Amino acid sequence: MEFFGGLPASPSLRGSPRIADLEVDQRDIRRLLNDTTRTATRPEIPPMRQTVMAFSSGKGRVLLVHAFSDPDSMVPTPMTSETDTPQAQPALGDAPSFSDAEGSHHVPVRQADVAIVGAGAAGLFAAAWAGRTARERGRPLSILAVDGARKLGAKILVAGGGRCNVTHWRVAEADFAGSTPPAIRKVLARFTADDTVAFFKAAGVELKREDTGKLFPVTDSARTVLDALVREATRGGTSLVHPARVEAITRDTAGFRITTSAGLLRAGRVILCTGGKSLPKSGSDGGGHLLATALGHSLTAPIVPALVPLVVPSGHWITALSGLTLPAELVLSAATGKRIKACTGSTLCTHFGLSGPAVLDISRHWLVARDQAAGTASPPARLSINWLPGIPPDAVDALLLAPGGRGTLSILRDHLPDRLTRQLCELAGAPTSGDLPREPRKRLVHLLTATPLDITGDRGFTLAEATAGGVPLSEVRLDTMESRICPGLHFAGEVLDVDGRIGGFNFQWAWASGFLAGTAAAS
Numbered sequence: 001m002e003f004f005g006g007l008p009a010s011p012s013l014r015g016s017p018r019i020a021d022l023e024v025d026q027r028d029i030r031r032l033l034n035d036t037t038r039t040a041t042r043p044e045i046p047p048m049r050q051t052v053m054a055f056s057s058g059k060g061r062v063l064l065v066h067a068f069s070d071p072d073s074m075v076p077t078p079m080t081s082e083t084d085t086p087q088a089q090p091a092l093g094d095a096p097s098f099s100d101a102e103g104s105h106h107v108p109v110r111q112a113d114v115a116i117v118g119a120g121a122a123g124l125f126a127a128a129w130a131g132r133t134a135r136e137r138g139r140p141l142s143i144l145a146v147d148g149a150r151k152l153g154a155k156i157l158v159a160g161g162g163r164c165n166v167t168h169w170r171v172a173e174a175d176f177a178g179s180t181p182p183a184i185r186k187v188l189a190r191f192t193a194d195d196t197v198a199f200f201k202a203a204g205v206e207l208k209r210e211d212t213g214k215l216f217p218v219t220d221s222a223r224t225v226l227d228a229l230v231r232e233a234t235r236g237g238t239s240l241v242h243p244a245r246v247e248a249i250t251r252d253t254a255g256f257r258i259t260t261s262a263g264l265l266r267a268g269r270v271i272l273c274t275g276g277k278s279l280p281k282s283g284s285d286g287g288g289h290l291l292a293t294a295l296g297h298s299l300t301a302p303i304v305p306a307l308v309p310l311v312v313p314s315g316h317w318i319t320a321l322s323g324l325t326l327p328a329e330l331v332l333s334a335a336t337g338k339r340i341k342a343c344t345g346s347t348l349c350t351h352f353g354l355s356g357p358a359v360l361d362i363s364r365h366w367l368v369a370r371d372q373a374a375g376t377a378s379p380p381a382r383l384s385i386n387w388l389p390g391i392p393p394d395a396v397d398a399l400l401l402a403p404g405g406r407g408t409l410s411i412l413r414d415h416l417p418d419r420l421t422r423q424l425c426e427l428a429g430a431p432t433s434g435d436l437p438r439e440p441r442k443r444l445v446h447l448l449t450a451t452p453l454d455i456t457g458d459r460g461f462t463l464a465e466a467t468a469g470g471v472p473l474s475e476v477r478l479d480t481m482e483s484r485i486c487p488g489l490h491f492a493g494e495v496l497d498v499d500g501r502i503g504g505f506n507f508q509w510a511w512a513s514g515f516l517a518g519t520a521a522a523s
Contacts, residue, residue, distance in 0.1 A: 008165070008359070012363050012476070018311050029220070033413070034311070035104065039499070040443060045154065045319015050459075052439075057207035059481070066420065070252065071113065079266045085258040102201070103206070107442075108156040109263065109264040109265065110144065110263070110264075110265050110266070111142065111265075111266045111267075112142045112143065112144035112239075112265060112266070112267045112270065113141040113142045113143065113216065113267065113269065113522075114130050114141060114142070114144070114145065114267060114268065114269050114367065114521045114522060115143075115144050115145075115146065115230075115256065115258055115265055115267035115269070115270050115271070116130075116143070116144065116145040116146070116238070116260070116270075116273060117146055117246045117249070117270060117271065117272050117273060117274055117291070118146075118147055118272070118273035118275060118283070118284075118288065118493070118495075119145040119146070119147035119149075119153075119240055119242065119273075120147070120152075120153065120154075120155055120156065120273060120275055120282070120283070120284070120493065120510075121153075121156055121229070121232075121493065121507055121510040121511070121512060122270070122273040122275075122493025122494070122510035122511075122514040122517075123145055123147070123273035123491040123492070123514070124145070124152075124153075124229040124230060124233045124514075125229065125240040125484075125492075125510060125511050125514030125515060125518065126271050126273060126490075126492050126515075126517045126518035126521070127134070127143060127145050127231065127233035127236065127518065128232040128233045128235075128236050128238075128518065128523075129235065129236075129514065129515050129518030129519050130143050130238070130259075130271075130518040130519070130520075130521055130522040131143055131233065131235070131237045131238055131522070132195075132236050133518065133519045133522040133523060134236070134237065134522045135236065135237070137523070140237070141237070141522055142237075142239075143232065143236070143237055143238040143239065144238070144239050144241065144265065144267070145238050145239070145240050145241070145523070146241045146242065146244050146246055146258070146260055146262075146265070147240070147241070147242040147243065147244070147283060148242065148243050148244065148245035148246070148261070148283045149242055149243055149282060149283040149289075150241060150242065150243045152226070152230065152240070153226040153229070153230075154279070154281070154282035154283070155279055155282050155284070156225055156226045157222045157223065157224055157226060158279075159221070159222060159465075160214070160216060160222065160504075161505070162221070162222050163216050163217070163220045163221065163222055164216065164217060164221075164222035164224075164225045164226075164507075165214045165215070165503065165504040165507065166196065166200065166205075166207055166215050166216065166217065166225060166504060166507055167193045167196045167197070167207075167215050167504040167505075167507055167508045167511070168193060168213050168214055168503045168504040168505055168508065169193060169209050169213045169214075169215060170193070170213060171188060171192070171193045171505060171508050172185075172422060173185040173188065173351060174189075175500050175501050175503070175505045176500045176501075176505060176509065177212045177239075177277065177302070177306075177365070177468065177498075177499055177500075178468060178469065178470070178473075178497040178499055179472065179473040179474075179496070179497050179498050180473070180496045183473045183474070184473070184498055184509075185287075186478045186479075187473075187478055187481075187509075187512050187513055187516065188508070188509070188512050190479075190512060190515065191442070191511055191512040191515040191516070192303040192512075193215075193508060194393050195515075196215075196508060196511050196512075197215065197456075199511070200225070200228060201234050202230075203226055203228040203231065204228060205217050205225060205228045206218045207311060212503065213503065214345075214504050216504050227229065236314070241260075241262060244260045244261055245260060245261045245287070246258055246259070246260050246274075246287070247259045247260060248291070248293065248294065248505060249270060249291050249295060250294075250295075250442070250490070251295065251489075254266070255267055255268045255269070255488065256268070256269070256270045256475065256488065256489075257293035263320055263470025265499060268488065269488045269489075269490065269521045270488065270489050270490070271481075271490040271491070271492060271517045271521055272288055272291060272292060272489065272490070272491050272492075272495055273288075273491075273492045273493045273495065273514065273517075274287060274288025274291065274493075274495050275288060275290070275467070275493060275494045276288070276303070276466070276469070276470055276494040276495060277289070277303065277305075277461045277464075277467050278306070278307075278461050278464040278465060278466050278467045278494070279461070279463075279464070279465070280461055280463070281462075284395070284467075284494065288495045289438060289470065289471075289495070290305070292471050292491075292495065295485070295486045295489055296483075296485040296486050297467065297471050297475055297482070297483065297485055297486070298471075298472065298475065299470060299471060299472075300470060300471075301371075301375075301467040302367075302368060302371035302375075302468075302469060302495045303467065303468065303469035303470065304367040304368060304371060304458075304467075304468050304469065304491060305363065305364070305458055305459075305460060305463075305464030305466075305467065305468070305499075306364035306369075306460045306463050306464060306465070306466040306467055306468040306499045307357060307360040307361070307363065307364070307368065307464060307465035307466045307499075307502055307506075308360065308363045308364075308459050308460070308461075308463060308464035308465070309350065309352070309353060309355035309360070309458065309459045309460075309463065310354050310355075310359055310363055310366070310383075310453075310455050310457075310458055311352050311353040311455065311456050311458060312352070312353040312354070312453070312454055312455060312456060313456055315452065315488045317354065317427070318349050318354065318424055319349075319350070320423070321346040321349035321394075321419055321420060321423065322349055322350050322431075323348075323349065323350075324348070324353045324417060324419060324420060325346060325347065325348045325349075325356065326346070326347060326357060326416070326417065326420070327344070327345065327346060327358075327389055328344070328345075328347040328385050328386060328387055328389060329342055329343070329344040329358065329385070329386040329389035330342065330343050330347070330358050330359060330361075330362040330383065330384075330385055330386075331383070331384050331385070331386060331450070332362060332365050332366055332369060332381055332382070332383055333378075333381060333382050333383075333384065334369075334381055334382075335378070335379030335380065335381065335382065340365065340369065340381060341362060342362075342456045343357075343359055343361040343362040343501075344357075344389050345357040345358035345361065346358060347359055348384070351453070352459070354385075354453075357502045357503075358359065359503050360465065361502055362383070362503045363458060364466075364468040364499060364512075366381065366383050366455065367458060367470075368468060369381035382452065383452075383453045383455055384450040384451055384452050384453060385422065385450075385451045385453055386448075386449045386450060386451075387416060387424070387448050387451065387471070388415060388416070388448055388449060391415075391449070392449075393445050393446075393449045393450075396445050396448055396449055397441065397442075397445050399411060400403055400436055400441055400444070400445065401441075402428055407431070407432055407433030407434055407436075408421070408425055408430060408432050408436055408444070409421055409422065409425070409432040409433060409488045410429065412448075416448075420434055424443060424444060424447045424448060424451070425445055426445075428440050428444035428446075428447050429443065430443065430444045465506070466499045466500070466503070466506050467493060467494055467496055467499060468499050470494065470495050470496050470497040470498075471491055471495055471496050471497060472496075472497050473496060473497060473498065476491055476496070477518065478480065478516075479515040479520075480516060480517070480520035481513055481520060482517075482520060482521075485503050490517040490520060490521050491513070491515055491517065492504060492510065492513040492514040492517040492518075493509070493510045493514065493515070494506065496513065498513075510518075
């Protein structure tokens with residue numbers, strides 16, 4: 001039997017580690033706290049040795065795995081107390097404490113060279129590259145990643161319908177919004193989609209390209225991606241601690257003082273990878289924004305959901321088409337009629353409004369335009385839908401005038417579902433069969449190519465896949481992702497003012513910014 005730190009190895013630790021799934025008895029935790037130097041060699045990661053350190057949540061859960069990239073490092077990084085009299089940290093709900101449940105084994109303030117706040121996609125990637133960089137430079141570092149979630153990688157596991165759309169085969173700054181295109185391009189150029197494919201291939205994850213250009217693991221399982229990221233992070237020497245929510249970060253002459261629900265941490269450098277506000281149950285509930293502003297940074301305005309379904313009024317005719325999916329073009333226009341943004345792709349009519357890739361892509365642009373107009377008392381922007389993308393209005397008019405005695409429903413059946421055609425004809429006052437008079441025809445052409453959409457809102461951050469807005473890239477050094485305001489603080493991922501369209505682009509931003517932050521923090 002394989003043993004880790006004196007405890008029988010959980011089946012989940014054989015092969016790909018799943019850190020949050022270790023369950024042990026309270027007596028084993030106390031015994032392990034008395035002997036944190038027992039080690040075992042993981043056969044799949046030679047020659048690195050690992051020590052498991054247990055911190056009790058009161059429910060017998062192992063909450064930290066400490067990995068050493070140096071085979072000769074047999075003792076965890078020294079930990080010192082900021083007080084002369086050790087005091088057990090109070091347990092906050094189910095959060096872990098850096099002492100056992102009864103306070104009889106106090107573990108003082110933990111010291112780290114690099115602390116990563118948030119162990120999602122960007123955080124785990126930053127951890128992997130920080131460890132690699134330290135090893136390549138021959139300077140062992142203590143790297144600690146702290147996350148408030150009970151189970152790591154929730155966003156990774158739900159991405160792409162549970163398959164995880166790792167990246168896109170072709171990535172450019174035009175696929176993103178938020179910061180300026182030149183700034184986004186500079187970061188993306190440092191770690192490309194090809195680099196992403198090579199990284200995951202070396203980590204044992206083969207990717208496949210689908211017709212849409214999206215890249216998925218050949219296993220069609222997001223778990224494959226998450227396990228590889230955890231494995232690469234711990235292989236590089238990163239210790240993962242969760243659930244431990246970071247409540248405050250302050251900077252002084254000694255570095256950073258990090259207050260968590262598990263106790264106090266000290267770090268020379270910090271990488272903030274908390275995400276934005278989307279899918280708050282995964283842990284990205286906007287707390288990272290508060291940490292950034294407390295350290296002197298600003299936030300863009302507005303901050304709104306991105307890649308989120310849009311809502312129409314109750315009883316709107318679109319809701320009667322629930323379940324209907326078809327290609328369409330969503331167009332956002334200024335009150336003057338000037339086109340602001342257009343997104344084409346699959347569109348889904350739902351019981352609450354609209355969803356699907358085209359709608360998700362346009363959502364952040366409509367929400368930003370709405371909020372900006374409200375803040376300046378300007379006329380609101382308008383959203384419309386073209387049900388026949390690629391066919392100009394004059395061509396649609398000519399189509400409806402085609403000879404042959406075919407009625408409107410028969411003509412449009414080659415292009416649209418009958419349910420939608422009947423609804424549009426009703427709105428235009430146009431007959432579905434027989435002759436089509438000039439005025440109803442003009443109204444129908446307009447509805448077919450530019451149906452005005454009465455959007456009342458969105459489904460909120462709870463269902464949004466990304467966040468629009470965050471820390472401006474102008475406040476960050478783009479070659480290192482280090483703060484221009486708070487030296488030693490780095491950023492990566494969705495906490496920054498960058499969001500991509502659907503298709504793996506937000507993950508590519510996480511990989512690129514995480515690579516830069518991780519390598520720089522360890523250099």
